[in-house]
Amino acid sequence: MKKIGLLLFLCLTVGAYGQQTDSASTAGSGDSDTPQGTLSTRVSFPIERVQTPTFADLYCAGFIGKPVPDANFVAGGLETPVSTKFVNGDMVYLTGSGYQAGQEYSIVRELQDPNRYELFAGQHAILKSMGQAYSELARVRILDARSKMAIGQVEFSCDPVNPGDLAVLSTEKTPISFHPPQRFDRFLPASSKLSARIVMARDFDSELGTGMKVYMNMGSNQGVKAGDYFRAVRAYETDLKDPVDSLSFKAALSEDTQMKQPSIDPTMFTKGNGPIIHVADFPRRAVGEIVILSTTPTSSTGMIVFALEDVHVGDAVELDDQQ
Secondary structure, eight states: OHHHHHHHHHHHHHHHHHHHHHHHHTTTTTOTTSOTTOOOOTTTSOEEOOOOOOHHHHHSSOEEESOOOOSSEEEEETTTTTOOOBOTTOEEEEESSOOOTTOEEEEEEEOOOSOOOOSSTTHHHHHHHHOEEEEEEEEEEEEEOSSSSEEEEEEEESSOBOTTOEEEEOOOOOOOOOOOOEEOOTTOOOOSSOEEEEEEEGGGOSEEOTTOEEEESOOGGGTOOTTOEEEEEEOHHHHHHSTTTHHHHTSOOSOTTOSSOOEETTTSSOOOSSOEEOGGGSOOEEEEEEEEEEEOSSOEEEEEEEESSOEETTOEEEEOTTO
């Protein structure tokens, strides 16, 4: 009798689970906010749960903009010359003028990429038009300004500070609010919304994930502001032009049992006797969501708060007004 009861319970449980799965897989298909001509599924409309930017995200993100004056900079520290890197709690000596006890300065570093390789065609020219890239390293409070060099203490450190790093007066950044979980339209067609490109990433990374910082070639001159959300999108033509990703397109596509074997575009190595697959006709796909942390007139610093796959330097970004 117990076995029959257990069997009946298992059957009911499996049936209920199947109903839940079926209903979940088609959830939203009849919702009023589902775009006409689409069927909302977990694959095409995954639930987006964004990562909230922290204090460190805001003040350690870096920026690209007009050159920072280089008269004020870090000359050394309490343990110079034994120590050349300074972090939380360390005393540093600042050369230059205008220092006053109690002031807070941001320590920034003028950057150069030791690897001159372009991640996409025209990257260096776009970066040059945007300005100079800087990393944000620390916040220093001035303790004593009586000597030729001001004495400061590192109150917050993103990365170690080195002699030669620049000191600029700190400014408060706009707090970023995040939106609640919502559906992410993975195959939203292109529109006439404000769009640009990810031109560079923090630490010169090329493949990026959630929490990483990116720099885009649009800024306050185009109306971008802190707190705006942008979606990162990629066309399959971009993969086709990549020297590594394109190799997969050149591999065999078909099975020996297919009568007519397809090939991808006339330029590819795979030559079939069947249909030609045009990569340009593939739908573009959204790969992630970016929130704007700060702007300059010519650029924006953003943080990836949601990623379905790797976000690449060179990916396009488009204003997301669904937020």
